[in-house]
Amino acid sequence: MRDHDGWRNEEKCKGEGHRGRHHQGAQTFRRGRALEFLERLNGKRATLKQQLEAPEFTDIKPVLLGELKAVESIIDEYTRHFEIREREDSQTNNQDGKEEGSN
DSSP states (O other), rough: BBOTSSBHHHHHHHHHHHHHHHHHHHHHHHHHHHHHHHHHHHHHHHHHHHHHHHHGGGGGGHHHHHHHHHHHHHHHHHHHTTOHHHHHHHHEEEEEEEEHOOO
């Protein structure tokens, strides 16, 4: 069915203007979720660092070091894959620093 300007309704939905606006919103949503997950990974890294310094975890220090190395590797790969810039990463680290200080 065509409307007054001669386009079918399906063609309008596929038009550049509509798709561009929808894509931007979805992209922003996905980026927000990616940053949220990065914050969680940084939280795990902070927890492992705290455990490494705690005397009660001395017996499993090699395991903790291995886990910390793995989490840091995932963070590095994740930031490269999602092209998360230094500024966004430092904001996440600052939030972790606040959380560490409050415990």
